[in-house]
Amino acid sequence: MAAVTSASVLSTLLLLCISPVFAFVVQNITARPGENVSLPCLAHKNSPIIVIGWHRRDLETGYVFLYRDGQSDPDVEHPSYINRVELKDKQMKDGDISLILKNVTNSDTGTYECHVIQGETDQGKTNETICIINLRVFKPVQNITARPGENVSLSCSVHKNSPILVIEWRRRFQNISDVVSVYRDGQSDPEQQHPFYIDGVEQKDKQMKDGDVSLILKNLEIQDTGTYECRVIQRGRDQGKRTETNCIINLMVFQPGGDEKNGGDGGHRVGLKLGLSVVALLVGVGVLLVL
């Protein structure tokens, strides 16, 4: 009997998704990684709650949180939310069905929707509420300092379980903006990349396991000083729905004892430039020899 009830309740939920007859509230919330955030939602005060379904629009499958038949149902939760979600008030006093999402990471960024059905179980006499919350979790800008010759990791992580379509790292310094690295269609795309970076960068984890899209910048030069930005596009739940994550890292490369203000003169890294001029020199010598 309970199974039948929840099945009909679930189909009501599905209906709700396409029914235009409801009011809803949209809220924007920002948080930092590691925080516990409350996704607020208020249902009607004096009406018994039949089902609460929290989901995230771009997740392929699974709920963020589902409450039915008087209890939460972790079996249908998306794996990344298991043990991280709970109702703010278990009693849901005054219709407070806000959800606490614990220890957020920037891969929790997304649009959350809560659908609530209330009322007596006979069909047709129900109150419906929808809350929509845009949650954006981002690290404050990271500042990194390093010395010439070192390797640094520019760290960035994204949603674990959504296929990665594009990763683009850019460096900005004053009026210059270079493409440091592009990954597209399952491989790096050197054609899009600024030639100065072709041999100087690599993906920290080639498999990008657990959504780790960090980039290693090798054999640093003073000229690598700048602001690095990472933009990632992942496939979402529905065709065409994508999510973006941005990481921003300020990198300052300087020689201790040297003049810090000289860190980055707005130029490019010179490794390859030198390489190229050596090649030019060799070609020149070759030409001379032939002559």
Ligand SMILES: *[C@@H]1O[C@H](CO)[C@@H](O)[C@H](O)[C@H]1NC(C)=O
């Ligand atoms: C939420 O953010 C969007 C842009 O991201 C903005 O257009 C909208 O006005 C914001 N809504 C509220 C309630 O602040």
Ligand SMILES: *[C@@H]1O[C@H](CO)[C@@H](O)[C@H](O)[C@H]1NC(C)=O
């Ligand atoms: C988040 O909540 C858990 C308990 O649910 C608590 O142990 C932890 O300290 C909280 N974290 C923050 C940053 O408040």
Ligand SMILES: *[C@@H]1O[C@H](CO)[C@@H](O)[C@H](O)[C@H]1NC(C)=O
């Ligand atoms: C919070 O999440 C991070 C990364 O997902 C993890 O390393 C850390 O152990 C978690 N902290 C708690 C208190 O669960």
Ligand SMILES: *[C@@H]1O[C@H](CO)[C@@H](O)[C@H](O)[C@H]1NC(C)=O
């Ligand atoms: C809907 O909520 C209102 C209070 O906000 C309540 O008076 C009414 O009885 C509810 N309707 C149902 C069908 O529960």
Ligand SMILES: *[C@@H]1O[C@H](CO)[C@@H](O)[C@H](O)[C@H]1NC(C)=O
């Ligand atoms: C990074 O540096 C900027 C100024 O250069 C400063 O405003 C910001 O607070 C720093 N962030 C951290 C996390 O240290």
Ligand SMILES: *[C@@H]1O[C@H](CO)[C@@H](O)[C@H](O)[C@H]1NC(C)=O
């Ligand atoms: C930087 O990484 C390269 C390999 O990618 C390694 O050969 C080199 O020793 C590293 N340099 C430092 C200073 O760790």
Ligand SMILES: *[C@@H]1O[C@H](CO)[C@@H](O)[C@H](O)[C@H]1NC(C)=O
């Ligand atoms: C950037 O600005 C410098 C002067 O501040 C100028 O010489 C240079 O041409 C500019 N570069 C670009 C790409 O606009």
